[in-house]
Amino acid sequence: MFDPKTKKFPYPLDTASHYIILKKDDGTVFDRNYPYLDKSPKMKFKQALMRLGLYTLAFPIMRIRLGLRIKGRENLKKHKKELENGVITCCNHVHFWDYIAVMRALVPHRTNLLAWDKNVRGENAALIRMVGGIPIPTCDIHATIAFRKALEEVLQHGWLHIYSEGSMWEYYQPIRPFKTGTAYLACKFDKPVLPLAFSYREPGFIRKKIFRQIALFTLTVGEPLYQDKSLPQRERETDLTVRLHGEVCRLAGIDPKDNIYPPVYNDSRRVDYY
Numbered sequence: 001m002f003d004p005k006t007k008k009f010p011y012p013l014d015t016a017s018h019y020i021i022l023k024k025d026d027g028t029v030f031d032r033n034y035p036y037l038d039k040s041p042k043m044k045f046k047q048a049l050m051r052l053g054l055y056t057l058a059f060p061i062m063r064i065r066l067g068l069r070i071k072g073r074e075n076l077k078k079h080k081k082e083l084e085n086g087v088i089t090c091c092n093h094v095h096f097w098d099y100i101a102v103m104r105a106l107v108p109h110r111t112n113l114l115a116w117d118k119n120v121r122g123e124n125a126a127l128i129r130m131v132g133g134i135p136i137p138t139c140d141i142h143a144t145i146a147f148r149k150a151l152e153e154v155l156q157h158g159w160l161h162i163y164s165e166g167s168m169w170e171y172y173q174p175i176r177p178f179k180t181g182t183a184y185l186a187c188k189f190d191k192p193v194l195p196l197a198f199s200y201r202e203p204g205f206i207r208k209k210i211f212r213q214i215a216l217f218t219l220t221v222g223e224p225l226y227q228d229k230s231l232p233q234r235e236r237e238t239d240l241t242v243r244l245h246g247e248v249c250r251l252a253g254i255d256p257k258d259n260i261y262p263p264v265y266n267d268s269r270r271v272d273y274y
Contacts, residue, residue, distance in 0.1 A: 016166035030137035036150035067216030091196035093163040183240035192224035197251035
């Protein structure tokens with residue numbers, strides 16, 4: 001069994017914090033005029049080229065280089081009717097390429113992605129936008145309104161992926177506390193949440209010794225969760241967040257009772273699970 005303690009990463013104490021250092025900032029301002037959902041012919045052409053590259057290069061490389069296995073895709077067919085009018089997907093965030101794996105698991109559905117604003121100003125900004133990345137603005141209320149209108153348009157019939165942990169921690173095994181934003185959007189727009197989870201497998205000799213591969217990845221697709229409309233409005237987001245977190249743990253092969261977090265966390269930014 002893969003043990004993340006055998007490798008050292010600079011995980012911060014705050015489980016939503018980023019530790020990746022970005023070397024570039026192109027100065028893009030995410031205000032009310034920014035095209036959060038860019039439907040221009042130029043962007044559509046770029047996204048078409050990106051999809052071609054994903055199918056011909058990225059998806060095969062994910063399988064060969066990272067040993068990606070996908071389980072649970074039968075749930076997409078099983079719940080096809082429930083998911084055809086918009087859905088939010090969610091999983092743990094454990095690798096630079098893990099969103100490509102999510103895209104592969106959800107084929108033929110095309111997804112958009114909520115992205116850290118600094119990433120969409122950084123060195124990978126163009127790639128993030130071409131795979132459907134939507135930056136989360138932090139500048140003012142008018143930008144937030146424009147951002148939410150874009151999300152509403154996506155969720156009319158489309159798919160939106162959110163990393164509820166709030167940041168990427170490479171190869172981290174426990175499922176970190178979730179922010180309530182995923183459940184907030186699911187309740188606000190009355191959409192199901194489809195949980196997914198990455199788990200790890202021990203690499204073989206060649207991948208471990210020659211390619212220095214830390215672990216192989218398995219991505220498991222779960223079944224949709226819904227808000228509990230029998231609860232008061234204020235309690236629905238918390239209830240859905242807790243159930244979503246528990247299901248992602250289960251899909252990753254982790255008992256929520258054994259799930260261990262770092263010792264410090266800003267309690268105003270998460271649901272209290274324990």
